[in-house]
Amino acid sequence: MAALLSVEGLTKRFSGLAALDQVSFEIREGEIVGLIGPNGAGKTTLFSIIAGSQPPTSGKILFEGRDFTRVKPFRAVHAGIARTHQIPQPFLSMTVRENVEVGLRFGRDPGGARNLVKEVTEILELVGIASLENMAAVTLSVGDLKRLELARTLATRPRLLLCDEVCAGLTECEMQSILGLLRRIQALGTTIIYVEHNLRAILSTCHHVIVLNFGKKLAEGPPETMQNDPAVIEAYIGKKA
Amino acid sequence: MSAAERSPGLAARPLAVLPPLILLGLLAALPLLNLGANSVKVLFLTFVSIAASVGWNILGGFAGQVSFGFAVFYGLGAYTTAVGINEGLNPYLTYPLAGAVAALASLLVGLPTFRLRGPYFAIATIGVSEATRVVMTNLEFTGGASGYRITEHVPFRQLEHYFTGLMLAALAVGLSIIVRRSRFGLGLRAIRDDQDAAADSGVNPYALKLGAHAIAAALTAAAGGVYARYAAFIDPEGVFGFPRGVGILLMPVIGGVNTIWGPVIGGGVYGVIEEELVARFPQLHLLLYGVLVMLIILFEPGGVVGLLQRTRRFVLRRREASWQPS
Numbered sequence: 001m002a003a004l005l006s007v008e009g010l011t012k013r014f015s016g017l018a019a020l021d022q023v024s025f026e027i028r029e030g031e032i033v034g035l036i037g038p039n040g041a042g043k044t045t046l047f048s049i050i051a052g053s054q055p056p057t058s059g060k061i062l063f064e065g066r067d068f069t070r071v072k073p074f075r076a077v078h079a080g081i082a083r084t085h086q087i088p089q090p091f092l093s094m095t096v097r098e099n100v101e102v103g104l105r106f107g108r109d110p111g112g113a114r115n116l117v118k119e120v121t122e123i124l125e126l127v128g129i130a131s132l133e134n135m136a137a138v139t140l141s142v143g144d145l146k147r148l149e150l151a152r153t154l155a156t157r158p159r160l161l162l163c164d165e166v167c168a169g170l171t172e173c174e175m176q177s178i179l180g181l182l183r184r185i186q187a188l189g190t191t192i193i194y195v196e197h198n199l200r201a202i203l204s205t206c207h208h209v210i211v212l213n214f215g216k217k218l219a220e221g222p223p224e225t226m227q228n229d230p231a232v233i234e235a236y237i238g239k240k241a
Numbered sequence: 242m243s244a245a246e247r248s249p250g251l252a253a254r255p256l257a258v259l260p261p262l263i264l265l266g267l268l269a270a271l272p273l274l275n276l277g278a279n280s281v282k283v284l285f286l287t288f289v290s291i292a293a294s295v296g297w298n299i300l301g302g303f304a305g306q307v308s309f310g311f312a313v314f315y316g317l318g319a320y321t322t323a324v325g326i327n328e329g330l331n332p333y334l335t336y337p338l339a340g341a342v343a344a345l346a347s348l349l350v351g352l353p354t355f356r357l358r359g360p361y362f363a364i365a366t367i368g369v370s371e372a373t374r375v376v377m378t379n380l381e382f383t384g385g386a387s388g389y390r391i392t393e394h395v396p397f398r399q400l401e402h403y404f405t406g407l408m409l410a411a412l413a414v415g416l417s418i419i420v421r422r423s424r425f426g427l428g429l430r431a432i433r434d435d436q437d438a439a440a441d442s443g444v445n446p447y448a449l450k451l452g453a454h455a456i457a458a459a460l461t462a463a464a465g466g467v468y469a470r471y472a473a474f475i476d477p478e479g480v481f482g483f484p485r486g487v488g489i490l491l492m493p494v495i496g497g498v499n500t501i502w503g504p505v506i507g508g509g510v511y512g513v514i515e516e517e518l519v520a521r522f523p524q525l526h527l528l529l530y531g532v533l534v535m536l537i538i539l540f541e542p543g544g545v546v547g548l549l550q551r552t553r554r555f556v557l558r559r560r561e562a563s564w565q566p567s
Contacts, residue, residue, distance in 0.1 A: 051441070053437070053441075072440070072445075073437075073440040073441055074440045074441075074443050074444060074445045074446075077440075077441065077442065077443035078443055082441070083441055085438075085441075089435055089437065089438035089441070090438070091430065091431050091434035091435060091438065091439075092434055092435075093430065093433070093434050094430065094431075094434065098427070098430075101427060102427055102428070102431045102439070102442045102444065103442045103443065105424045105427060105428075106424075106428060106431075106439075106442055106443035106444045107442065107443045108443070110424075110443070152438075152442060153441075153442075155442075156442055156443050
């Protein structure tokens with residue numbers, strides 16, 4: 001099967017410091033891929049570049065075989081690449097429903113004649129905040145804002161969802177429910193790249209794991225293998241004495 | 242959240258269209274009362290102000306892009322109409338022409354300045370505005386600093402101007418409502434809230450801002466054109482001057498930015514008091530506006546509409562409290 005996304009030799013330098021250094025990998029359609037690595041490994045930078053918020057210094061990004069290297073963020077969304085932020089960025093003057101409506105009406109399929117009300121409700125039900133539909137986004141709790149962030153992003157009808165630490169700051173219980181949600185989204189046909197610090201979350205959810213460390217790809221493979229890879233263990237907890 | 246005006250669909254509140262239509266009817270019937278020439282003039286100027294104010298709000302309010310440079314479009318509109326009429330065009334053809342010229346100019350202004358954000362955009366618009374004024378002051382074709390006179394070979398009928406102004410103001414409000422309720426308006430709100438998040442949801446911020454700028458500029462220019470025909474004489478200082486740009490921005494701020502009726506109220510207040518203020522305090526009136534803006538931003542950023550909403554909530558709460566069985 002051809003790759004949905006391929007990243008080739010991606011490098012990003014911030015005045016001398018290489019945040020990403022010759023990173024290459026491929027994502028196949030339908031997978032949930034975990035992207036892990038210690039703080040500062042370059043995970044969020046990688047997302048920013050794939051989503052078009054930042055240009056890379058060098059390297060190439062192909063989405064469905066087409067060059068998406070320096071694409072504008074809204075064009076990436078139109079093609080089907082959508083991103084959730086670690087810190088949710090809702091439209092604060094809008095209600096929950098209106099937030100989702102923006103994604104639907106400007107996303108990959110902004111088509112005219114359709115039942116917007118129904119589609120918004122479906123998305124809100126999927127992420128579990130349907131009861132909050134008429135609340136102002138400013139009044140939501142952190143957990144609900146994370147769900148709204150997912151809803152707003154899903155509303156653009158992505159083919160590839162870039163999820164940045166959706167579980168950070170959540171309780172164990174909330175985390176399990178979000179992970180279940182990601183599995184359901186994947187089952188509905190969306191490919192997911194999932195950045196996470198919490199190894200347990202990654203191991204229980206992902207088909208494939210990519211490990212970044214200091215901007216370089218350290219290893220990749222199935223989660224069980226990664227868990228026992230000496231290089232990965234060293235990056236996370238240091239060398240054995 | 243005074244700025245977060247809810248706008249349920251017309252279907253949900255069919256009666257919501259009634260009050261504005263009644264107001265429009267009353268204003269249309271008002272000349273039957275045989276108002277004095279001066280009252281008609283003040284009302285006419287108020288309509289022109291409202292049109293410009295509502296126009297500015299589409300960019301400055303809905304999209305949150307504060308521009309100090311709308312004198313550029315007001316002036317371009319005034320001069321387009323003036324030259325058009327002197328060249329023998331029907332006055333009513335010159336207004337859409339003025340709008341088209343300004344919309345085009347708004348693209349020229351917007352293409353570079355919309356790469357800037359927030360205060361940097363605002364400062365850039367001041368530069369554009371002053372540069373345009375200097376060019377117009379030195380343009381010989383329109384008489385430069387000494388101004389430009391419009392010669393019409395038809396008798397002056399004040400009521401014709403009154404109705405033209407009223408229609409333009411109504412058109413501006415109608416357009417503003419349509420924009421607010423459209424997909425385009427939703428995109429503008431998203432940009433106002435968070436431009437990056439908007440782009441992450443598929444909104445093209447650059448294109449939408451250019452669009453809002455063009456609509457706002459066209460309305461402002463039509464207002465300038467309608468004013469120019471009434472005044473029959475315009476000069477760069479008057480229509481392109483910085484105080485003009487500040488005035489256009491002040492009206493929505495007074496009334497309540499980013500709402501449908503705030504700019505109308507603000508335009509109404511401004512139109513009625515401006516003449517009086519300029520006449521009584523020719524040196525001081527801008528200072529008074531400055532103080533007013535500071536007070537509004539400090540105490541009620543939502544303007545008159547914000548104040549009304551706050552009062553309503555206060556009254557409702559009091560009433561609720563008094564109903565509680567003790």
